[in-house]
Amino acid sequence: MFHARLAALAVLVALVSLASARAADPPGPKEAPAVMLASTTSVDNSGLLAAILPGFTQASGIAVRVLAQGTGQALDTARRGDADLVLVHDPEAEDKFIAEGHGIRRRQIAWNDYILVGPAGDPAQIGGGQDAVAAFTAIAQAKAAFVSRGDRSGTNELELRLWRAAGIDPKSGAGSWYRDIGGGMGQALNAAAAMPAYTLSDRGTWLSFRNKAPLAILVPGLAAGDPRLINRYHVIELNPASHPQVRLDAAHRLAAWLVSPEGQAAIGAFRVAGEQLFYPSAAAPR
16 A cells, blocks of 8 residues: 555655746747738639738738628628638728728729629620619520629629619529529639629739630720729728737738739739739729
């Protein structure tokens, strides 16, 4: 019995010594800071973020995790405190987000434009048009297949505004000519190519899209002269009064880099097949 108690005491002493030694060990290296960026799908699907964010990480030591969603979903993610920074392209939704007290320091980082693409045969005869609303009216009158993202993205919200401007409720054609897929821009373009059908796309995703064969640009965005088709991208920081998160300092550094000469140069240098997809505009917002 005595020997058993002595052995147990020795084990206890050893455990206490080990714990003390571990407590005295110098702390290991701190985990590198990371930012959760809630971003619209177009800057992700186009390849822009994958191309430019490593440069920021290399310069700052801050990793960036991207959650690509439609603009409405991205703003909701930030409202819940599940993101540290947002990069979106729906001015009306952004205004509401800021008015609610969630966002501060909205800054434009780049722009491109929206285009209306569709079957090369153009059953609604919209090719060469200069007015997006007139094109939407012709598509509805022809009951030609149209793919809507239906995901509360900036692209989807613009599409719905164009239908309203035309005085048309496209949902009346749901299940027949109007197809709401509830997906991202790449998914919408794939669906339009498979049908084939018309859809509204941001130019950046279209240029990076590889399955173009059945589709063509029919209303070429700003080249058609329609100012409603400009597509502005903004970075918005979270309001620390509403979102006291420890990563907001790192998020501020990312936002500042995106509008800095270095970040703007990286955005402007991004090309797909030799074509520029985004035009930096921090110094002169459109």
